[in-house]
Amino acid sequence: MSEPLRIALAGLGTVGGGVIRLLEANAALIARRAGRPITISAISARNRSKDRGVDLSGYAWEDDMVILGERPDVDVVVELVGGADGPALALARTTFEAGKALVTANKAMIAHHGLELATKAEAAKVAFKFEAAVAGGIPVIKALKEGAAANHIDRIYGILNGTCNYILSTMEDTGRDFADVLAEAQAKGFAESDPSFDIDGIDAAHKLAILSSIAFGTAVDFGPVAATGIRRVLAADIAQADALGYYIRLIGMAETEFDAAGQRRLFQRVHPMLVHRDHPLAHVDGATNAVVAEGNFVGRLLFQGAGAGDGPTASAVVADLIDIARGDIGAPFSIPAAELEQARPADSGHRTGKAYLRFTVADRPGVLAEITAAMRDAGVSIESLIQKGRAAVGSTETVLVAMVTHEGPESAIAEALRLLDGSPSLAAPPLVMHILED
Numbered sequence: 001m002s003e004p005l006r007i008a009l010a011g012l013g014t015v016g017g018g019v020i021r022l023l024e025a026n027a028a029l030i031a032r033r034a035g036r037p038i039t040i041s042a043i044s045a046r047n048r049s050k051d052r053g054v055d056l057s058g059y060a061w062e063d064d065m066v067i068l069g070e071r072p073d074v075d076v077v078v079e080l081v082g083g084a085d086g087p088a089l090a091l092a093r094t095t096f097e098a099g100k101a102l103v104t105a106n107k108a109m110i111a112h113h114g115l116e117l118a119t120k121a122e123a124a125k126v127a128f129k130f131e132a133a134v135a136g137g138i139p140v141i142k143a144l145k146e147g148a149a150a151n152h153i154d155r156i157y158g159i160l161n162g163t164c165n166y167i168l169s170t171m172e173d174t175g176r177d178f179a180d181v182l183a184e185a186q187a188k189g190f191a192e193s194d195p196s197f198d199i200d201g202i203d204a205a206h207k208l209a210i211l212s213s214i215a216f217g218t219a220v221d222f223g224p225v226a227a228t229g230i231r232r233v234l235a236a237d238i239a240q241a242d243a244l245g246y247y248i249r250l251i252g253m254a255e256t257e258f259d260a261a262g263q264r265r266l267f268q269r270v271h272p273m274l275v276h277r278d279h280p281l282a283h284v285d286g287a288t289n290a291v292v293a294e295g296n297f298v299g300r301l302l303f304q305g306a307g308a309g310d311g312p313t314a315s316a317v318v319a320d321l322i323d324i325a326r327g328d329i330g331a332p333f334s335i336p337a338a339e340l341e342q343a344r345p346a347d348s349g350h351r352t353g354k355a356y357l358r359f360t361v362a363d364r365p366g367v368l369a370e371i372t373a374a375m376r377d378a379g380v381s382i383e384s385l386i387q388k389g390r391a392a393v394g395s396t397e398t399v400l401v402a403m404v405t406h407e408g409p410e411s412a413i414a415e416a417l418r419l420l421d422g423s424p425s426l427a428a429p430p431l432v433m434h435i436l437e438d
């Protein structure tokens with residue numbers, strides 16, 4: 001058997017520990033599949049003395065993780081530290097400058113600096129792989145780069161954040177409100193103590209930016225990804241959606257389209273959507289992720305599995321290492337970095353579809369007429385409307401008015417909300433969720 005592939009591990013948290021355990025537990029199988037053993041030369045983490053439940057005594061320790069990229073006994077650095085900038089980015093740059101390969105699970109770093117890092121890796125003719133950065137254990141990047149490589153991908157979308165999916169599906173099962181379920185998820189360790197990246201849709205937006213680059217051959221562009229999280233989804237919204245035949249899921253959606261001048265535009269959005277109960281994503285529950293890719297020859301592909309956790313994420317990291325051990329360098333985003341298209345962001349206004357709108361309004365005569373007049377004036381056609389019982393917002397008695405629109409342009413809904421903006425009838429800002437039918 002050939003020389004081992006020697007790796008360095010930066011970051012020994014949940015995923016780092018999982019990588020060590022996986023490389024040990026499946027060493028013989030991995031060596032046979034990779035054509036050579038994969039061994040760990042050196043490690044680094046913020047805290048050396050922490051007990052991680054794995055024996056680290058056989059590995060050299062570096063206090064400064066950036067040094068890992070320069071060690072002569074290392075072929076590949078595995079970066080599991082996280083963060084868009086800081087030590088992770090310094091390590092990635094050093095690794096490529098030293099002519100070594102990098103495997104990372106760091107979605108934030110790739111979403112912000114993916115093009116620069118891919119350019120550096122390609123110049124150094126080394127691998128830069130990040131299967132674990134998107135949807136944890138689901139091999140969706142590999143599927144897009146290899147199995148579906150012959151297709152134009154028309155649309156890619158899915159459930160990209162397990163924390164949000166756990167919260168929404170638990171709200172659905174129990175009828176409890178967001179804050180209550182979030183607190184329980186934090187107590188059980190499912191949600192971070194600062195959950196904002198997850199629940200505000202940023203984590204999913206990072207993953208979506210990476211997926212859309214690989215799917216469409218466009219330069220990764222996180223800036224224009226519109227992200228709305230799940231903080232404002234009420235148990236009442238979930239109940240209304242259910243009554244109408246929908247489940248609420250946080251969906252990351254990316255599509256390319258052509259504008260009037262024939263220029264390709266990139267639409268990327270993360271927001272809670274009502275998903276029709278016949279759609280496969282409606283039935284993805286708990287902390288699971290799922291990705292749908294629509295190819296022009298293969299049709300609809302659905303990938304589903306664990307989006308986080310030590311085992312699934314380690315599985316994706318080690319799959320990348322096996323590819324590198326086999327000699328697969330490949331272009332990080334499937335197409336060489338210099339050839340990725342710089343597609344401008346799409347204008348969402350002309351997108352058409354059905355939407356769910358929920359208003360929290362003062363309970364007095366004329367309020368419903370005011371809302372429906374705004375809909376009429378903006379050209380929004382209402383398919384159904386439900387008014388739900390009273391609740392107090394401050395000293396005001398309020399009711400919830402939920403409606404589903406007929407198919408129409410998003411710009412008309414935006415115009416209706418603009419007409420209602422500042423109305424004393426509204427006790428809270430309205431919530432709009434678009435609808436995913438098929």
Ligand code: HSE
Binds near residue numbers: 162
């Ligand atoms: N925090 C993420 C989630 C997993 O909840 O899905 C890592 O991206």
